Amino acid sequence: MFRRIHLDRVLAALNGRAAVALLGPRQVGKTTLALEIAERMPSVYLDLERPSDLAKIQNADLYFESIPDRLIILDEIQRLPDLFPVLRSLIDINRRRGRRTGQFLLLGSAGNELLRQSSESLAGRIAYIDLPPLNLLEVGSDRMDALWTRGGFPEAFLEQAESFDWRLDFIRTYLERDIPSLGPRIAATTLRRFWTMLAHHQGQIFNASNLAGSLGVTSPTAASYLDLMVDLLLVRRLQPWFTNVGKRLVKSPKTYVRDSGIVHALLGLKDRDDVLGHPVAGGSWEGFVIENLLAVAPNGTEPSFYRTSAGAEIDLLLRFGKELWAIEVKRSSAPALTKGFHHACDDVKPTARFLVYPGTEAFPLRDEVTALPLADLMNRLRAHG
Structure with missing residues (x-):
């Protein structure tokens, strides 16, 4: 099942913003869509419910700095709200280096709370796209x-x-x-x-x-x-x-x-x-x-x-x-x-x-x-x- 409509929306948003939040309930296909995007550009996928992936970002600044010029996909981002200020800092650093778009794809299963957290830290840096069930x-x-x-x-x-x-x-x-x-x-x-x-x-x-x-x-x-x-x-x-x-x-x-x-x-x-x-x-x-x-x-x-x-x-x-x-x-x-x-x-x-x-x-x-x-x-x- 190929979700062309939403794939195009996410790719367009990544071309225009430093971060994109893809929001939808569990099991709706966010990860599948994100992995499809990962096949189209250099990317790193991290599942924040997986201990091994959480271990990689114990020092998030150093880890993200070690993988420059890649799209970083963070799944279930609402489970780690303290990460938002780190993302803002890295986006601003990259902006000074000349990279302005396509840095982070954030996948979330909760809507309003995630929007509140991200809007406080990533105002002007993030676009939001809803992924509903199949239409x-x-x-x-x-x-x-x-x-x-x-x-x-x-x-x-x-x-x-x-x-x-x-x-x-x-x-x-x-x-x-x-x-x-x-x-x-x-x-x-x-x-x-x-x-x-x-x-x-x-x-x-x-x-x-x-x-x-x-x-x-x-x-x-x-x-x-x-x-x-x-x-x-x-x-x-x-x-x-x-x-x-x-x-x-x-x-x-x-x-x-x-x-x-x-x-x-x-x-x-x-x-x-x-x-x-x-x-x-x-x-x-x-x-x-x-x-x-x-x-x-x-x-x-x-x-x-x-x-x-x-x-x-x-x-x-x-x-x-x-x-x-x-x-x-x-x-x-x-x-x-x-x-x-x-x-x-x-x-x-x-x-x-x-x-x-x-x-x-x-x-x-x-x-x-x-x-x-x-x-x-x-x-x-x-x-x-």
Whole structure:
């Protein structure tokens, strides 16, 4: 499975910045992509979970100085935050020597905390690239149902017979090993219940008090659980779009477990028929569409949703450059728009309006809305990158 889209993005970023952070959850393919890059330029790969590699950088300054003119790849960088000031010093030394780009590729499984650490030390020196699970353009439209059902983690997608068991093991490993190793002391059973509740409420407004009551914790504690799952790049918190339209807007975010295969595993749904027979099917498909679109969206794209108390609603708004796209997501093979979408577009005034559905043909709807297969809209969006 060759991830050309993201490979090109990383190579372009390395040509423009001293350091690049490649962020994504575990098992998503960061190391595979990094090793592909290592074959294209002189490189050294270090896994910061491996004692032998940690030993090499006990004196990081001396070690890095001993391998000049190479790309240094540091995997699981969030496990060694004290390394960031060292990287800044070396980048500045190299800059004075005339080397300005392509020095470090940092791989991380945690998002916001890694960004905070690196932004403090490497401001102006680093670019950030997200590596999500496999998307539809990478696997082909003919495998859309398989990608939706199994999700985009490469092993889960490719191993049809073992996919469900792999996803259960993935969930268990995160809860019992990875999360505790990063510091939070939360009972695995509690966090699994929270994760499962989010899956049940896929694409719904986050209500901390309701979830807290079910878990027997406080609302701030439930909110902190969400912060953790977002930081681990396992859950997306989609913020509402704010504008002064004189309407009562929903101000709480919507949440999505980012990989549809993990949604289905959390809910015990083993195959496509199980998914289609479950109430989560619509929310799961909506999250699947959103993640696929954002995987190919131009850098700096701002995603949000729009909803008013009167029922006007847009599932997904994408702002990039001068564009503002309004996107409705339908699971039906014969989709129809609601009045709420048209009213919302009257409020927001997007530059383009689309309806994504699981069919194979594009066709016009009223009020300048185009119905499109997911892959078609992904290609249109990618063309703006």
